Each structure stands twice: as structure tokens, then as C-alpha cells.
Amino acid sequence: xxxxxxxxxxxxxxxxxxxxxxxxxxxxxxxxxxxxxxxxxxxxxxxxxxxxxxxxxxxxxxxxxxxxxxxxxxxxxxxxxxxxxxxxxxxxxxxxxxxxxxxxxxxxxxxxxxxxxxxxxxxxxxxxxxxxxxxxxxxxxxxxxxxxxxxxxxxxxxxxxxxxxxxxxxxxxxxxxxxxxxxxxxxxxxxxxxxxxxxxxxxxxxxxxxxxxxxxxxxxxxxxxxxxxxxxxxxxxxxxxxxxxxxxxxxxxxxxxxxxxxxxxxxxxxxxxxxxxxxxxxxxxxxxxxxxxxxxxxxxxxxxxxxxxxxxxxxxxxxxxxxxxxxxxxxxxxxxxxxxxxxxxxxxxxxxxxxxxxxxxxxxxxxxxxxxxxxxxxxxxxxxxxxxxxxxxxxxxxxxxxxxxxxxxxxxxxxxxxxxxxxxxxxxxxxxxxxxxxxxxxxxxxxxxxxxxxxxxxxxxxxxxxxxxxxxxxxxxxxxxxxxxxxxxxxxxxxxxxxxxxxxxxxxxxxxxxxxxxxxxxxxxxxxx
Amino acid sequence: xxxxxxxxxxxxxxxxxxxxxxxxxxxxxxxxxxxxxxxxxxxxxxxxxxxxxxxxxxxxxxxxxxxxxxxxxxxxxxxxxxxxxxxxxxxxxxxxxxxxxxxxxxxxxxxxxxxxxxxxxxxxxxxxxxxxxxxxxxxxxxxxxxxxxxxxxxxxxxxxxxxxxxxxxxxxxxxxxxxxxxxxxxxxxxxxxxxxxxxxxxxxxxxxxxxxxxxxxxxxxxxxxxxxxxxxxxxxxxxxxxxxxxxxxxxxxxxxxxxxxxxxxxxxxxxxxxxxxxxxxxxxxxxxxxxxxxxxxxxxxxxxxxxxxxxxxxxxxxxxxxxxxxxxxxxxxxxxxxxxxxxxxxxxxxxxxxxxxxxxxxxxxxxxxxxxxxxxxxxxxxxxxxxxxxxxxxxx
Numbered sequence: 001x002x003x004x005x006x007x008x009x010x011x012x013x014x015x016x017x018x019x020x021x022x023x024x025x026x027x028x029x030x031x032x033x034x035x036x037x038x039x040x041x042x043x044x045x046x047x048x049x050x051x052x053x054x055x056x057x058x059x060x061x062x063x064x065x066x067x068x069x070x071x072x073x074x075x076x077x078x079x080x081x082x083x084x085x086x087x088x089x090x091x092x093x094x095x096x097x098x099x100x101x102x103x104x105x106x107x108x109x110x111x112x113x114x115x116x117x118x119x120x121x122x123x124x125x126x127x128x129x130x131x132x133x134x135x136x137x138x139x140x141x142x143x144x145x146x147x148x149x150x151x152x153x154x155x156x157x158x159x160x161x162x163x164x165x166x167x168x169x170x171x172x173x174x175x176x177x178x179x180x181x182x183x184x185x186x187x188x189x190x191x192x193x194x195x196x197x198x199x200x201x202x203x204x205x206x207x208x209x210x211x212x213x214x215x216x217x218x219x220x221x222x223x224x225x226x227x228x229x230x231x232x233x234x235x236x237x238x239x240x241x242x243x244x245x246x247x248x249x250x251x252x253x254x255x256x257x258x259x260x261x262x263x264x265x266x267x268x269x270x271x272x273x274x275x276x277x278x279x280x281x282x283x284x285x286x287x288x289x290x291x292x293x294x295x296x297x298x299x300x301x302x303x304x305x306x307x308x309x310x311x312x313x314x315x316x317x318x319x320x321x322x323x324x325x326x327x328x329x330x331x332x333x334x335x336x337x338x339x340x341x342x343x344x345x346x347x348x349x350x351x352x353x354x355x356x357x358x359x360x361x362x363x364x365x366x367x368x369x370x371x372x373x374x375x376x377x378x379x380x381x382x383x384x385x386x387x388x389x390x391x392x393x394x395x396x397x398x399x400x401x402x403x404x405x406x407x408x409x410x411x412x413x414x415x416x417x418x419x420x421x422x423x424x425x426x427x428x429x430x431x432x433x434x435x436x437x438x439x440x441x442x443x444x445x446x447x448x449x450x451x452x453x454x455x456x457x458x459x460x461x462x463x464x465x466x467x468x469x470x471x472x473x474x475x476x477x478x479x480x481x482x483x484x485x486x487x488x489x490x491x492x493x494x495x496x497x498x499x500x501x502x503x504x505x506x507x508x509x510x511x512x513x514x515x516x517x518x519x520x521x522x523x524x525x526x527x528x529x
Numbered sequence: 530x531x532x533x534x535x536x537x538x539x540x541x542x543x544x545x546x547x548x549x550x551x552x553x554x555x556x557x558x559x560x561x562x563x564x565x566x567x568x569x570x571x572x573x574x575x576x577x578x579x580x581x582x583x584x585x586x587x588x589x590x591x592x593x594x595x596x597x598x599x600x601x602x603x604x605x606x607x608x609x610x611x612x613x614x615x616x617x618x619x620x621x622x623x624x625x626x627x628x629x630x631x632x633x634x635x636x637x638x639x640x641x642x643x644x645x646x647x648x649x650x651x652x653x654x655x656x657x658x659x660x661x662x663x664x665x666x667x668x669x670x671x672x673x674x675x676x677x678x679x680x681x682x683x684x685x686x687x688x689x690x691x692x693x694x695x696x697x698x699x700x701x702x703x704x705x706x707x708x709x710x711x712x713x714x715x716x717x718x719x720x721x722x723x724x725x726x727x728x729x730x731x732x733x734x735x736x737x738x739x740x741x742x743x744x745x746x747x748x749x750x751x752x753x754x755x756x757x758x759x760x761x762x763x764x765x766x767x768x769x770x771x772x773x774x775x776x777x778x779x780x781x782x783x784x785x786x787x788x789x790x791x792x793x794x795x796x797x798x799x800x801x802x803x804x805x806x807x808x809x810x811x812x813x814x815x816x817x818x819x820x821x822x823x824x825x826x827x828x829x830x831x832x833x834x835x836x837x838x839x840x841x842x843x844x845x846x847x848x849x850x851x852x853x854x855x856x857x858x859x860x861x862x863x864x865x866x867x868x869x870x871x872x873x874x875x876x877x878x879x880x881x882x883x884x885x886x887x888x889x890x891x892x893x894x895x896x897x898x899x900x901x902x903x904x905x906x907x908x909x910x911x912x913x914x915x916x917x918x919x920x921x922x923x924x925x
Contacts, residue, residue: 066875070828075874082570083872085563102563133841231841232870233832240574350562390747391567393575393679399745 005031005260005290006529008280010267010306011463011502013041014247016296018516019501020261021072021254026524030259031288032251033280035266035463038244039251041296042462042469043511045242045395049449052335052402053395055243056453057462057469059331059386059404060084060355063226063512064246065140066233071517077252080240082391086354089199090439091361094343097195098351114193124190128225130171131178134163135222136229139507142490142518143480178218179476182211184362186218198361202382205408207469207509209328211369212362216475223474223510238388242395246511270295270306276496280306292497292529294519297463298471299323299484299504307495316494319485323504324478327455327467328372330410332432334403335396335449339387340440353390358383358439368409375415377428380435381407400448407432412455412466421456428454470509471502480506491519492528499523531556534582535671535732539740543750550753553583553645558752566846566872568755572718573873575747576677578739579756581724582732584630585647586670589640591661598632598640600803601655603787603796609634614698614713617795618787619651624808625775625784627651628768629792631715633700641711641726645768646777655804671732675739676722676759678921679746684712684723687742697923706738717756719763721921757848761869761878764823764914766790770850771821771866771880788817789882791914820888823914824855824865826877826896830907838901844870844877855881856895856906862887865896871916878916879909887911 007023009016012034020030038044042057061081069079090096097113099106103122111118137160144156164172177186183204187197203224204217211217227236239245251261266283270293279289295302303312303320312320342349359365359382368378384406389396396402410428414420421428429452437444455467464471472478481489483506490506491499501519503509523529532555534540540558548559557580560568571577589598598606602617609615611634618629630643642648649665656663675683681692690703690712700713708731716722727735740748760767768774772785786809787796797803798810835842846869853865863883870877879896887894888911896909 066832069875075876079875080574080873082574083566085567100563101566105563229841231835232844232846232872233828233842233875235875350567353567391570391574393745393747398682 003029005029005288007031007292007294008033008288008290009294009296009501010270010280011035011041011296012039012247012251012261012263013296013502014043014250014511014513015502015516016041016294017247017250017254018068018072018513019294019296019520020259021250021257022517022520023523023529024254024257024259025071028529030254031290032254032259032261033265033267033282033288034261034263037264039261039263040244040247042458042464043243043247044462045244048333048451049335051397052400052449053242054333054402054451055239055388055404056333056451057331057458058243058511059388059406060237061239061243061246061511062236063139063223063510064235065512065514065517066230066235067140068513068517069233069235072250072253074249074253077249077256078245079235079249080245081235081237082240084237084354084386086351087199087357088342088351088354089357089359090343091195092438096343097199100354110193110196113195114191117191117193117196120190121196125225127174128222129228131174131222132226132229134167134175135226137163138480139512139514142522143483143506145481145487145489147481147487178222180215181218182213182215183217183221184212186221194361198364199357199359201362201365202357202359202384205365205369205382206384206406207329208473208475209324209326209372209411210475212365219476220474238386238391240392240394242388243511250513267306269308270495270498272307272311272495275311277498292499292523294499294501296502296516298325298465298468298502299500300325300465301463302500303493307498312494316485316488323484324473324475325466325468325471326473327412327458327464327469328410329406329408329467329469330377330428330455330458331453332405332407332429333451333453334405334447336401336403336443336446337448338399338446339401340443340446343441352387354386356383356385356440358385358435372409372411375411375413377410377424377431378408379431381409381432383407383432383436385436405432405436410455412459418456418466421454425452425454425457428452471504472508474508479508483508491515491522497528499528534580535729536580536582536673536736538733539736540580540750548752552753553585555583557583558750560752560754561750565752565754568749568751569758569846569872571747571749571751572677572720572755572759574678575749576675576680576683576743577749577751577755578743579674579676579751581672581674582670584667584672585644586665586667586672587642587644587648587652588664588666589642589652589661590664591638591659593659593661594638594640597656597659597661599801600659601652602632602803603792603805605797605800606632606634606640611636612699612701614700614715615795616698618790618792620787620805620809621775622805622808623775624786624805624812626772626787626790626792627775629766633713635700635711646774669729671727671729671735673725673735673739674716674722675725676716676718676720678721679748680722683739683743683746683748686745687738688712693925696925705735708734708738710735717763717765718759719765719915719917719922720759720919754847758846758869758871761848761867761880762871762873762915762917764880764916766821766880767867785819785882786812786817788812789819789821791821817885819863819882820885821880821882822888823912823916824879824881824894824896824909825912825916826879826898827908827910828875828877831877831898834898834900834905834907840900846870846872853879853897855883855909856897857887862894874917876916878912
């Protein structure tokens, strides 16, 4: 038994690394153990085809907390977020809606479908930003746990309550609506044109196993506008060299603070004695001890996999088992020989530098969901595409491009069983390309290489249980003090000296890094370390 | 009426924003599209192409060319080899800076000078007694600046220049699509980059060759707005903004010496007389009163400041040329002359002239910052300049 670490972080994803960096910054001796040969978890860049670097999984940075960027000095360690200014949404009849950085152009473009919506559009943005401002303190601090009525909790709740009350009746109504309504109904209160509601409702369903008409999806819409709360400090866009660059910047910062990081070190289980975590056992049988163990893995993998039910009480186990992961999306990454033409705009159009959303109508999206409900991938899926090589030529050979396509719906549990994805993977890829080809003709002939990642692959390769990109759905019943289980939403777990720092903890997924940071600060504050 | 640059036939249709300004008597683009930010990112991640024809350009030829320039400039040109470029400034007899620019040695007796302001009459006055010929080639010479990490790859594709031999601050003749050009590895962005010089009638053809080769490398035409951001990140001063040309201002307080502007490194005091030498020697002996420094505002304080107004911190990602007072405690100790929020580095950066006593690296000062009409202050510390300095800038 050689060195004893203060803390072992299981998993070198962006949250694990963030947690490690903060602990190392506070002078603790930290070891990060990553199963794969490469850091980042789902925040990863991989050269899956020679010369082409893909953001294999997560592809856009949006809510990375400014405080973390500052505390960890991330720009100096390689964080470079390039803008993603446009949203191009083509329709089946060949027309398209284009939204960009200029408000007047947006108004004109939307007015082609509805002059009223065109006027409402900036007001909607303003309203959402205001709601975002209310939610900001929630994502920047550990969640208050009403189930544990300590004086400190009461104070936190009181503060929130006061802020809530300050909104006035219309504000409170808006919040309640947003938390309970469906994306389509919520948008329908603002807009009349399907051409706006169709593409916009996509942000309500990303990563969830719900349809645009399912209650609760309005809340996820908000995430799209949350960037506004950070003003100039926000990081919204594409990381240079692919998303993995974010994780690498955090890793370099952690190392600069003295953290030790090992890749290719799969943890088999968490070593437990007398009900408390003592260290980890690697798959090769090595034991590494530490004063505390922090898991960046999702709650299922952590408790049901690395801890084991025998150490947990039945009630907690049941809650973790009920915690919904059910992945609903896949990824298709393409290497392109040249750029596809945008119908009516040619191949030089700046719109390709932005986000390309294939969700022409609410019905289209809801039908895509219908397929998923019955255990198959959407025959006509909703797609969210970006071509990062247009802004960052370093990710592809000259003149060639990488295209990242987020695909929904692709249910983890196929009718034939999750493992049947092995048989359906390429057919799924074909469906995605067929769909894309309808809206961006000519894309198929330009494909040099295709990588299809199904929810099964996201689980098998990247360790996301059931392929859930958020370590657990971002639905109301799984947020704040309920994430991942009531009573255990402040990064502690029923196993003493075992903490949770991944996206399965408050405030959830996306490249926010808040769970990692808040876990570290909670530990330091409570003198757990 | 401003002149149209020789690139105008290509640039005008691209400038869909209609955002033009005047620069050196020419029409210059502020930004081409809806926002200057895509151009900014092209500078930093791919490459950007800017029309810099409005620079004043002079050819100095003759037996005494090197000696003449050494007399006029703060540094000597006698020992500078053919094919080299040197950054320099020139002063009046009182050692106050008139202008700054680059001098390229194109032959033993042949130099090329760029300047921000017309300089012909100053040079003509000084050249009496020297065997030199000075020609104003400003209008006949078109100039493009190709800057950014992929700029070398673009030139490799469209020119026959030996770019591996073309080191930092060197210049060489080459051919681009059959056009004679001179390429110098210089720029105003602090990154890998080149400036291309050709005869005005060849301008359109040069533009076409570079842009078509650049397509595979993410080239973007860029205007002055984005250029102004990157030059502040690079820590470069600008005439008329960070300092003023000595003969063009009324009071001495508005004039600056090279030592005050941080240009000490291109002032050679221990050599034959040059204009302003005596004054500068005296200043060097007693120490400069002012120093131009880089300042970086404290991010946390900025966030807190905005939070106290219940606002998200909103700093414009556009270069500002507004002057702002700088304080040490309650004392006014200088002023910011250029500032920008760097989206790349996520830092609020400024160039400021401060009293020398406050110019030490890391020294903490206070910077005026207006939030909601109210003038407040945030801490700022003296930071190393350039703020942005990638290795590739100088790498062979």
C-alpha cells in the first residue's frame, strides 16, 4: 500500500475533473481514475477517422459556469469557445427559417411566416432570460433539501421564496406554467406559426424520453436561454479542437493544481468497510485507498454497479432503480469531402456555420416520438447538426469537414431489446442520412466516413447508463432536491465518505461542470476532507 | 469624398452590412456581415483577409538610403540585412513620437516604409543633403493583410514563395497567380500572418487568388472592427488612439515619447545622432514620467459590480477607443486609451498610460467602469503585454 490519497475521483469526465481541480486547488491530494484511454467521458474529442476530429458525444458548450472558468483559469489551459450564431431550420416544402445574430433580420425572416410572431420573438427571448435569472441561484448552489429541515436549509428556502415572491403574479404564473406545461403548449401561448413552434420545441425534448406535447418539456426550453444570465462571461458555442478540449482544459488546470490523473484505469468497485468508502478496486485487482471516494459516474453505475446493493438499504436502492435514465438519442458523426449546398443559399452561406435543426413541424416531432414509445427509432428523426470545421479548420483536413448530428429519438430499449442495437445500428445510420438528405440534398454523396453511436454504444463505450446523456432525465421529478434521490441531493450518499459529483447530481447535465464544482465546495465546506 | 481601394470591386459586394468608415482617405469596411465577431474568430482560428491599402507607403532609394533612415528613425538601418523588416518609430527634435511603422529593406539601397499618417514632407525636409529619392507609392500600391493560424497554408497553396525560409519579420518577392507580389511576415494581430503588396491594377486578381485558395482554410474577409479587437489583444498601440502624432496636437501633455509608449526596445540611444536622440537620452537618464501598460480588470469584481445592479455582466465584445480614468486609491494616475473584452481569453483588457511609479507588472490599480449610467470602479492589474502571444507567431 503506497500513497494514501485524500480523494479518489472515479471517472475523468468534465465533472470528475472539475471536482478534482477544486479539491487540488484547496491543497488536497487527489487521484482521478478514468476507465478509457482518453479523458472527458462524454465531453470528448476523438480522431475516429484519420485527419478528422469528432466531438463524439456532446457537441455544444452552453452553460459552463463562468465562475468555474475563472477559478480554474480555463482559457489559459486551452478553453476556447467559438460562437455558433445561426439556426437554420428547413421545412419539407423547401422553405426555411433562418435566425441569426441580428434582431432585425430575424424579425423579417419570421415575418414571412407570421408578422405577429416576428414581433413577439424578441419579447419571448426577454421573458425567458428573466426566468433564467430566477433559476440562476438554483444552479449555482447546492439545492436546499426541504426533507431535512435544518436552519440553514430554511434560510435558503426563505431566500428563494423571497425571490419568487418578488416576481409578482405574472412572473409566478410564468414559472409554474413553464414547469408544468408541454413545450408546444408553452410556445403556443406566445406564437401562432407552426414554422416557429416546430423548430423551437426541439430544445424542449433534447435528451428526454418525452414528446413535444408531453407535460414538463417546457422547462427544458429554458435551458436554451440560460446562457443569457452570464452576460459576456458566457460560454456558448463550440470548443476549439472539439468538445474534448473543455475536459482537457479542466484536466490541465487540475494537474497544475497538483491532481494526479490516470487513464486506462477502470474501477471495478468501490472498496467499502464498516459502511464507509475506503478506496477503490481496479479491474486489474489493484487496490487504491483514499480518505474519500467521489464518483463522477451516473447514479445507477455508481450504486448498483460499483457499490453494490448489499451495502445499500432497500428503500434507497429502490429509489435509485426508479431514477429514470432511459436514453432517447443517438449521434451520427460524418466526415465530409466538401460542404453540402443549402437549398437556395449555396455552399458559401454563413448559415452552415450555425446550428441546423431538422424539426419541420410539431407533428413531425411528435410522430418521431411515437416510434420511440413503441420501442423503435424514429423513422423520420429530429436532427440537430453542426459543422464545427467551418469555424475551426483544425478539426478536418483542408477543404473537408466534420458534421455532428444529434439524433432523437433512439430509445435505449428497443422492442427487440437494447442489445439489438448491434443489429440495427447501420440501418439507424441510414435513416438519419436519408432524413438529412431530404433537407440538405447532396450530403450523402459527400460522406467519406460515418460513425453511428446508438444509446447502446453511449452506454458500452462511454459508460452512460442506458445511453442517457444527462446521467438521468432532466424532468421535474428528477431535479433539485430529488436528484438523484430525496435526502441525497447534496452530493453525499448513504455510504459515508462516498460522494457523487456527476450530472446525476444537482443541477444536472450538459457541460455545466456545476455538479463537480458544487460537490467539491460542499465537501470542503463541511470539512469532509 | 473617400477613395475606393483597388480591392473595392471585390470588397463592396461582400460588405452586406454597409458599415463603412473612412481610413486614410479611403473607404474601409467596419464589418462585412451581421456581426464583426465571426471575423474576429477567423483571425484567431482560421485566417482573415483585410484590405490595408490605406496605409501610407513610401519607397526610399539611393546611396544614402540606410543612413537617411537611421537619421530619421529611432533605430539604425545600416546593419539591417536585405529582406528584413523592422518595426520603428520616428520622433521630433523633442523626442516626441510622430508616427510608427515598419521599414523593409528590399535592396542595399532600397527601403519601403509604412506609416499611419502622410510622411512625405517630413522625410523631404530631413533628406536634404542625403543622396536619396523618396517616392510616395501609397496610391499605386495595394496591400492585403492575411492573418491567422492558417494563413501560411493559404499562401503555400497560392504562391511560389519559400514560406519556410520567410521567417518572422522578413520579406520576399513571390508570384501569386502570375502576379508579382511582395510578401512580408508582419501584421497587426499578434499571430502568424503576412502582408501582401502588389501594384494597384493587380489588386483584384490577387484578392481572387488568395480568397479562392483560402476557402479550404476557413478564410474570411475582415474589417476594422475585428482588427481593432485583435490588435488590442496583441498589445499593439494605434496612432490617434493610444498616442497622438506630436505635430498634430496643441499641448505637450498630449505628446508621447517612445519610452513612455513602451517602445524602448526600438530606440537605440547609443549610436549616431538621430532626430530626438538628445531629448530621449535625457529622458532615459531621469526616467520616463508615463508608461504605456497592459491592464486586466478583475473579473470577479466586474461580476459583483453588475450583480449589485441585478444585471448580468455585459461587456461589449467590441474594441473601445473611449478614454477611461485610472486611479490608485483616490489619485488619478493615468488613462485607458483602448479596451476590449476578449471573447477568446475571457478577459477585459486595456491599454493604458499610467505614471511610471504604477507601471510595475502586477501592480493593482482601479479602472473606471460605467454600469447603468453610473461611473464606478473595478480593480485592474498591470498585465504582461502582449496579452495574446501564440508560439506560432514567431515559429519558423
